[in-house]
Amino acid sequence: MSSAITLTGPAPSEAVLTPFRSPGGHALMLGHVHPDADVLGTLLALGEALEARGWRVTYGGPHPAPAALAFLPGIERYQQLHALDGRFDVAVLTDCPNPERTEGLIDQARRAAATVVNIDHHPDNRRYGDVNWIDVSAAATGELVYELLVALGAPLTPPIATNLFTALHTDTGSFRYSNVTPRTFRTAAALVQAGADPAFVSEWLYERRAPDALRWLGAALGRVEVSDDGRVAWLILPSGSVPEKVIESEELVNYPRSVATVRVACLFREYLGQVKVSLRGKGDVDVQRIAAQFGGGGHPNAAGCTLAKPLAEATRVVLAAVRAALAAAPGARTR
Ligand code: 5GP
Numbered sequence: 001m002s003s004a005i006t007l008t009g010p011a012p013s014e015a016v017l018t019p020f021r022s023p024g025g026h027a028l029m030l031g032h033v034h035p036d037a038d039v040l041g042t043l044l045a046l047g048e049a050l051e052a053r054g055w056r057v058t059y060g061g062p063h064p065a066p067a068a069l070a071f072l073p074g075i076e077r078y079q080q081l082h083a084l085d086g087r088f089d090v091a092v093l094t095d096c097p098n099p100e101r102t103e104g105l106i107d108q109a110r111r112a113a114a115t116v117v118n119i120d121h122h123p124d125n126r127r128y129g130d131v132n133w134i135d136v137s138a139a140a141t142g143e144l145v146y147e148l149l150v151a152l153g154a155p156l157t158p159p160i161a162t163n164l165f166t167a168l169h170t171d172t173g174s175f176r177y178s179n180v181t182p183r184t185f186r187t188a189a190a191l192v193q194a195g196a197d198p199a200f201v202s203e204w205l206y207e208r209r210a211p212d213a214l215r216w217l218g219a220a221l222g223r224v225e226v227s228d229d230g231r232v233a234w235l236i237l238p239s240g241s242v243p244e245k246v247i248e249s250e251e252l253v254n255y256p257r258s259v260a261t262v263r264v265a266c267l268f269r270e271y272l273g274q275v276k277v278s279l280r281g282k283g284d285v286d287v288q289r290i291a292a293q294f295g296g297g298g299h300p301n302a303a304g305c306t307l308a309k310p311l312a313e314a315t316r317v318v319l320a321a322v323r324a325a326l327a328a329a330p331g332a333r334t335r
Pocket residue numbers: 097098277278279295296297298299302303304305306
């Protein structure tokens with residue numbers, strides 16, 4: 001496509017629908033690094049709907065799907081990709097704000113695909129597609145793909161409903177965060193009506209811990225530190241301190257966030273010689289702006305970045321940026 005189309009409205013326009021109206025073709029469902037349920041659930045749901053219409057679909061991304069999401073219907077089709085093979089009529093990226101989060105696969109996809117479709121809800125989305133549907137008011141990309149499937153007249157099968165419901169469930173912290181709107185609940189209701197089972201999803205997400213997981217959780221929580229003024233809490237995990245599997249399945253940054261006085265919570269995780277930082281806020285400061293200072297991104301209340309620095313230095317510079325942001329935010333007093 002020669003000129004890119006960008007949409008920000010709440011409903012998918014014809015430009016978004018057109019690439020999927022074809023009665024068949026080969027689609028690439030391309031995931032981002034460290035894929036979560038929002039990206040995986042949406043790629044699997046849209047992919048299944050296309051397959052039902054006679055398309056051939058390839059699912060994959062730079063990293064494998066985490067074991068904790070093994071219950072998503074069709075997840076066994078999602079492969080770790082190092083290079084792309086063949087040509088595609090459409091390459092779809094969901095929940096992926098910038099091309100760097102595909103570790104170079106987007107550049108190959110641009111050459112291998114006639115049309116790149118970018119569907120996302122991140123405010124810092126770079127509009128890298130031929131068609132861009134960015135709706136920052138959506139709590140999850142799952143809401144957008146639900147609307148896309150409805151507009152296409154695609155049947156919502158129980159596997160599709162489960163994938164999209166899980167996307168909503170995880171991106172909203174089980175329907176608890178400030179991104180939740182009536183639209184989120186309306187979408188969730190329709191998905192449950194279509195066969196998603198909330199108890200099944202919750203059980204897989206929260207009640208499948210390994211026998212030793214609570215001991216590791218205890219070890220991790222023992223590392224939480226809170227600033228003297230109570231406004232910042234953080235958790236530092238040197239490599240090897242807690243098993244990767246536990247970190248992947250526990251959303252550990254939610255624990256420092258749960259302290260009443262805390263306005264910004266941080267997780268510093270030493271990982272493959274770098275430091276992966278997760279930031280969470282409560283509406284006082286825009287943590288995405290803090291992450292952006294270090295080349296990262298995300299949402300106003302949930303963001304992240306990766307620093308190629310020693311753990312102690314990464315911790316120091318990010319906490320300094322958090323304190324500076326809090327000092328500049330008059331409303332961020334201890335409550
Ligand atoms: P998490 O802390 O759960 O890894 O990520 C929270 C949010 O921040 C997600 O929306 C994710 O897209 C974003 N995020 C996390 N790490 C990075 C990063 O290294 N770079 C960018 N651009 N965004 C990130």
